[in-house]
Amino acid sequence: MNPFPLTAGHPRLRHHVLEPRHGRAPRRTFVLAHALGCDLTMWDELATHLSADSRVVVYDQRGHGGSEVPAGPYTMAALADDASRLIDELQLGPVTWIGLSMGGMVGQELALSRPGQVRALVLANTTSAYAAEARTGWAQRIAAIEQGGLAAIVDGAMLRWFHDGFRAAQAATVARWRDRVLSCDTAGYLASCHAVAGVDTTARLPRIDVPTLVIAGELDLGTPPDMARVIARAIPQARLVILPQASHLSVLEQPLAFRQAVEDWLQGLPD
Numbered sequence: 588m589n590p591f592p593l594t595a596g597h598p599r600l601r602h603h604v605l606e607p608r609h610g611r612a613p614r615r616t617f618v619l620a621h622a623l624g625c626d627l628t629m630w631d632e633l634a635t636h637l638s639a640d641s642r643v644v645v646y647d648q649r650g651h652g653g654s655e656v657p658a659g660p661y662t663m664a665a666l667a668d669d670a671s672r673l674i675d676e677l678q679l680g681p682v683t684w685i686g687l688s689m690g691g692m693v694g695q696e697l698a699l700s701r702p703g704q705v706r707a708l709v710l711a712n713t714t715s716a717y718a719a720e721a722r723t724g725w726a727q728r729i730a731a732i733e734q735g736g737l738a739a740i741v742d743g744a745m746l747r748w749f750h751d752g753f754r755a756a757q758a759a760t761v762a763r764w765r766d767r768v769l770s771c772d773t774a775g776y777l778a779s780c781h782a783v784a785g786v787d788t789t790a791r792l793p794r795i796d797v798p799t800l801v802i803a804g805e806l807d808l809g810t811p812p813d814m815a816r817v818i819a820r821a822i823p824q825a826r827l828v829i830l831p832q833a834s835h836l837s838v839l840e841q842p843l844a845f846r847q848a849v850e851d852w853l854q855g856l857p858d
């Protein structure tokens with residue numbers, strides 16, 4: 588566990604480094620980036636699994652979890668710059684990036700702005716842009732939080748994050764993630780909404796020239812499969828996998844299927 592060693596003048600980011608359990612040199616290095624309103628614990632299960640033979644870094648994005656909350660609004664470029672600094676300062680070399688939702692947006696921006704830092708990408712439950720109607724939805728969400736705090740939006744988030752069957756069967760998990768949203772720093776969440784609402788990589792995606800796995804949840808209402816199709820069509824080396832019975836937080840709803848999709852894809856890549 589490494590607390591806060593990042594450069595003065597930039598937000599300190601809570602992060603953990605899991606070294607490979609087999610004790611030898613890491614096969615790969617992964618960085619895992621969480622969704623809006625979540626934190627690094629979103630990856631507990633996948634990170635444990637990947638660290639059997641690889642180095643895995645999980646971190647809290649600015650405004651989230653145990654990381655600093657600089658004044659907003661944030662931009663996707665700033666979030667990608669945070670990630671780039673983390674990779675540099677931990678001397679991770681080119682990494683395999685796994686990002687879900689906001690974490691996938693940061694992954695796109697990082698691969699575009701710092702191509703030397705990314706050797707492969709997993710973009711899960713994410714988008715490269717929002718249409719006008721969805722951007723209005725983000726403006727409404729921001730206004731609702733400014734008026735009523737995170738309590739005003741948390742139930743809507745649970746409906747987008749978890750499908751009906753999961754909410755019924757896994758009430759304790761849903762309650763835990765609901766609490767996680769409510770315990771977010773409100774200013775950090777709001778500042779991050781601005782970055783997410785402004786994501787805009789679609790026209791640049793053809794420049795991403797690393798192997799990319801695009802994962803969608805068939806029931807995802809926040810970033811539906813059509814958004815994943817746009818990304819997968821635009822990135823030359825992309826593979827698209829749509830997970831059945833998965834909504835927005837697909838790695839929590841379908842951890843085995845998510846992991847299997849990643850493993851199958853990794854098998855076709857060089858170490």
Ligand SMILES: O=C(O)CC1=CCC(=O)O1
Binds near residue numbers: 623624689747
């Ligand atoms: O909270 C949501 O509605 C879904 C979402 C969009 C970006 C993100 O990280 O989560």
